[in-house]
Amino acid sequence: CPFEPSSYDEAVSCADAEKWHAAINDEIAAHNKNGTWKLVPKNSGIDEIDSKWIFKVKQNADGTVNRFKARLVARGFTQQPGVDYAEVFAPVVRMESIRLLFSVAAQYKLSYKQFDVATAFLYGTVDRELYLKPPKGIDVPPNHTLRLIKSLYGLKQAPRCWSKRVSEVLRKFEMKPSSSDPCVFISSQESMLYLALYVDDGLIFGKNTKVIDSLLGQLTKEFMVKTVDSSCFIGVEILKLEDGSFFLHQRGYINRMLHKFGMDDSKSLSTPLEVGHGLNDTRILEAEPITEVPYAEAIGSLLYCAIATRPDISHALSLLSKYNGRPRMIHWKGAKRVLRYLKGTSDYGLLYRSVDEPVISCYSDADHASDHENRRSISGLVIFLCTGPISYKAQQQPSVAISTTEAEYVAAAIAAKELVWLNRFIRELNVHTDYKSRLLVDNQSAIKLIKNPEFHERTKHIAIRYHFVRELYESGEFEIYYVTSEDELADVFTKALTGSRFEFLRQLIGCVKAPSVMYERGC
Numbered sequence: 173c174p175f176e177p178s179s180y181d182e183a184v185s186c187a188d189a190e191k192w193h194a195a196i197n198d199e200i201a202a203h204n205k206n207g208t209w210k211l212v213p214k215n216s217g218i219d220e221i222d223s224k225w226i227f228k229v230k231q232n233a234d235g236t237v238n239r240f241k242a243r244l245v246a247r248g249f250t251q252q253p254g255v256d257y258a259e260v261f262a263p264v265v266r267m268e269s270i271r272l273l274f275s276v277a278a279q280y281k282l283s284y285k286q287f288d289v290a291t292a293f294l295y296g297t298v299d300r301e302l303y304l305k306p307p308k309g310i311d312v313p314p315n316h317t318l319r320l321i322k323s324l325y326g327l328k329q330a331p332r333c334w335s336k337r338v339s340e341v342l343r344k345f346e347m348k349p350s351s352s353d354p355c356v357f358i359s360s361q362e363s364m365l366y367l368a369l370y371v372d373d374g375l376i377f378g379k380n381t382k383v384i385d386s387l388l389g390q391l392t393k394e395f396m397v398k399t400v401d402s403s404c405f406i407g408v409e410i411l412k413l414e415d416g417s418f419f420l421h422q423r424g425y426i427n428r429m430l431h432k433f434g435m436d437d438s439k440s441l442s443t444p445l446e447v448g449h450g451l452n453d454t455r456i457l458e459a460e461p462i463t464e465v466p467y468a469e470a471i472g473s474l475l476y477c478a479i480a481t482r483p484d485i486s487h488a489l490s491l492l493s494k495y496n497g498r499p500r501m502i503h504w505k506g507a508k509r510v511l512r513y514l515k516g517t518s519d520y521g522l523l524y525r526s527v528d529e530p531v532i533s534c535y536s537d538a539d540h541a542s543d544h545e546n547r548r549s550i551s552g553l554v555i556f557l558c559t560g561p562i563s564y565k566a567q568q569q570p571s572v573a574i575s576t577t578e579a580e581y582v583a584a585a586i587a588a589k590e591l592v593w594l595n596r597f598i599r600e601l602n603v604h605t606d607y608k609s610r611l612l613v614d615n616q617s618a619i620k621l622i623k624n625p626e627f628h629e630r631t632k633h634i635a636i637r638y639h640f641v642r643e644l645y646e647s648g649e650f651e652i653y654y655v656t657s658e659d660e661l662a663d664v665f666t667k668a669l670t671g672s673r674f675e676f677l678r679q680l681i682g683c684v685k686a687p688s689v690m691y692e693r694g695c
Contacts, residue, residue: 174188174229174237174240175187175188176227176228176229177192177227178227179225180196180225180307180308180309181308183196183225183227183242184196188240191240192227192240192242194240195227195239195240195241195242196225196242196309198242199242199243199244199291200244200309200310202290202291202294202396203244203291203294206291206294206295206322207321207322208294208320208321208322208324209304209318209319209320209321209322210318210319210321211312211313211316211317211318211319212303212316212317212318212319213315213316213317214303214315214316214317218303218317219303220303220304220305220317221246221247221248221250221251221256221302221303221304221305221327222246222247222250222305223244223245223246223247223304223305223306223307223324223326224244224245224247224307224326225242225243225244225245225307225308225309226242226243226244226245227240227241227242227243228241228243229241232402232404235424235427235428243325244307244324244325245324245325245326246304246324246325246326246327246330247326248326248327248328248330251327251328253328255300256300256302256328257300257327257328257329258329259329259332260328260329260331260332261332262331262332262334262335263335263353263354263355264355264369264370264371265353265355265356265368265369265370266353266355267479267480268562268563269352269353269355269356269368269597270368270375270405270408271420271522271524271560271561271562271563272557272562272594272597272598272601273356273366273368273375273377274410274418274420274524274560275524275557275558275559275560275562276364276366276377276557276598276601276603277377277416277418277524278416278417278418278524278525278526278558278559278560279526279527279530279557279558279603280364280379280526280603281416281526282364282377282378282379283377283378283379283380283381283384284375284376284377284378284384284412285375285376285381285384285385285388285399286373286374286375286376286399286400286402286405287373287374287375287376287388287391287397287398287399287400288372288373288374288397288398288400289338289372289373289374289391289395289396289397290372290395290396290397290398291396292334292338292371292372292395293323293324293325293327293330293331293333293334293372294322294323294324294325295322295323295334295337295338295394295395296322296323296329296330296332296333296334296335296336296337297321297322297323297333297337298320298321298322298323298327298329298333299329299333300329301319302319302320302327303317303318303319303320304317304318304319304320304324305317305318306318331371334371334372338369338395339354341391341394341395342357342367345387345390345391346359346360346361347359347360347365347367347387348360350597350600350601351596351600352593352596352597352600353597355368355369355370356368356369357369358600358601358602362378362379362380362383363379363602364377364378364379364601364602365377365378365379365383365384365387366378366601367387370405370406373400373405373406375405376388404424407422407425407476407480408420408421408422408480408481409421409422409423409424409425409521411686411687413687415525415526416526417523417524417525417526418523418524419521419522419523419524419686419687420480420481420521420522420524421481421519421520421521421522421686422477422480422481422482422521423518423519423521423686425476425477426477426514426515426518427518429473429474429477429511429514430511430514430515430518432473433466433470433473433508433511435508435511435512435515438508438511438512438515439512440512440513440515440516440517441509441512441513441516442513442516442671442674442675443513443668443669443670443671443674444484444485444487444488444509444510444513444514445487445488445491445506445509445510445668445669446509446668447668447669447670448668449491449506449668450502451491451492451495451502451503451506452491452494452543452544452545453544453545454544454545456500456502457500457545459500459501459502460500461498461499461500462499462500462501462504465499465504467495467496467499467503467504467507468496468497468499470507470508470511471489471492471493471496471507474489474492474507474510474511474514475489475493477514481521481522481683482514482520482521482683483522483554483561483564483664483665483681483682483683484517484520484664484674484678484681484683485510485513485514486564486565486566486665487550487552487566487664487665487666487667487668488506488509488510488668489510489566490550490566490567490568491506492506492507492510494568517685519685519686520678520683520684520685520686521683521684521686522560522561522682522683522684523559523560523682523684523687524558524559524560524682525558525559525560526558527558527559529605529606529607530557530558530603530605531557531605531606531607531609531610532555532556532557532591532594532595532598532605532609532610532650533555533556533609533610533612534553534554534555534556534587534590534591534609534610534611534612534650535553535554535555535587535612535655535660535661535662536551536552536553536580536583536584536586536587536611536612536613536662537551537552537553537580537583537613537614537660537662537663537665537666538550538551538552538569538573538576538579538580538582538583538615538666539552539579539666539667540573540575540576540579541572541573541579542666542667543568546572547572548568548569548570548571548572548573549568549569549572549573549579549582549583550566550567550568550569550665550666550667551565551566551567551568551569551579551582551583551586551665551666552564552565552566552583552662552663552664552665552666553565553583553586553587553590553662553665554661554662554665554681555587555590555591555594556682557594557598557603559682560682561681561682561683562594563590563593563594564665564681565586565590565665566665566666567586569582569583576615576617577615577617577618577621578634580613580614580615580617580618581618581621581622581634581638581641582634582638583613584611584613584618584622584641584652585637585638585639585640585641587611588611588640588641588644588645588649588650591609591611591644591649591650592644592649594609595609595649595650608648608650608651609649609650609651610650610651610652610653611645611650611651611652611653612652612653612654612655612660613652613653613654613655614654614655614656614657614659614660614663616654619652619654622641622642622645622652623645623652661677661680661681663677664677664678664681
């Protein structure tokens with residue numbers, strides 16, 4: 173990768189100075205065209221916000237150079253809350269929503285296009301009187317400063333200003349935000365026309381490519397939008413198959429991560445966690461924490477894999493992430509084991525195909541008192557619409573369960589929340605199923621407790637918030653079924669498994685090896 177300067181002076185004097193000069197000029201031209209600021213006389217009462225040039229070499233999914241990018245940013249950390257800004261929150265599309273949209277696209281053979289909004293944050297209008305200290309590269313007369321009219325990267329409120337602006341524009345085009353995910357916009361005019369937005373990167377799904385192109389054309393009138401031919405969206409690589417199926421994976425991201433942590437030549441392993449790993453054993457915690465390894469950085473990198481396309485490492489990461497602050501050597505070895513597992517399965521991902529009858533199925537499981545440090549149980553769930561998981565989770569329960577029944581009951585309540593969300597979401601997307609959602613649990617006692625709201629000594633202590641699963645069942649939100657422990661797919665999210673069992677469940681939850689066409693295309 174070419175050298176990335178850390179300052180303006182480095183950029184204009186390094187070996188790639190010509191390319192960085194062009195990038196700087198492009199950025200300044202974008203600001204001038206957009207009317208980001210206006211030149212005003214400076215007086216003693218003006219408090220300026222400092223600025224900085226950021227230089228980045230943008231890479232493709234395979235690591236090759238895409239372009240040289242220069243960005244002028246404000247040093248927002250100097251802003252005063254309540255004076256320079258108020259609310260700053262801005263949403264981005266959830267990964268569960270992205271997986272759902274690809275599942276729907278595979279089921280109904282939808283087309284999709286990817287787009288990018290150049291200098292997105294510059295389109296938002298600031299609602300406070302802000303002044304920017306003139307940066308290097310911009311000629312400003314003496315005793316003058318730049319008053320911000322539009323938002324600027326680095327400002328605390330910049331994401332919120334952009335989010336508000338793009339929502340207003342999309343509403344004008346009859347694209348309304350979903351209540352299930354405010355960054356998924358649904359057309360009120362066209363059937364199955366969806367737009368998902370992650371800051372300035374977007375995906376549009378629709379039955380008709382002409383309608384998609386029309387929406388892109390409308391957006392181009394408001395913003396500097398360009399259609400992206402890349403098959404990579406926020407680090408997730410997308411492969412569309414001839415039958416309309418989609419395969420989502422992160423092979424490029426995983427290979428770069430292995431190189432970053434010096435694991436290129438490591439020996440691969442068949443499972444991310446060893447049975448009897450002892451990562452949360454109380455005796456281990458008596459050892460001295462280690463500080464000389466990039467543990468938190470490795471866990472953060474791995475978490476993005478787990479969140480996006482690799483549910484098979486979710487349980488391992490739920491354990492390892494507990495020790496970000498004070499890791500021991502065994503935890504670092506555990507993190508390297510996950511990396512070694514990914515090395516051998518870097519071409520695995522999630523496959524979304526069409527089925528005869530789509531139905532929402534949610535598997536829920538719990539491993540009672542499995543954390544030896546605090547004796548709390550681990551909940552696991554995975555939920556499907558067609559093939560490939562929509563949502564999955566491996567997390568420690570917030571309180572100690574005094575029985576397996578209670579642990580399974582709490583896990584079912586957590587899963588029921590995902591069912592409610594997905595039921596509401598598919599209705600908003602105009603996706604209809606002929607079957608009621610199903611919750612599958614491998615504990616008969618927990619099922620009876622959900623079906624029969626009895627009050628007795630063994631259940632009166634359970635937190636009231638978990639009892640809403642009964643109300644959902646009684647209202648007909650879902651049906652509940654017993655599934656044997658052998659067929660409990662959520663088992664892979666609650667404990668370390670043997671190699672054969674792990675591989676069996678990994679296949680069933682939709683985490684599979686890349687189709688052969690991916691290698692034929694040289695992806």
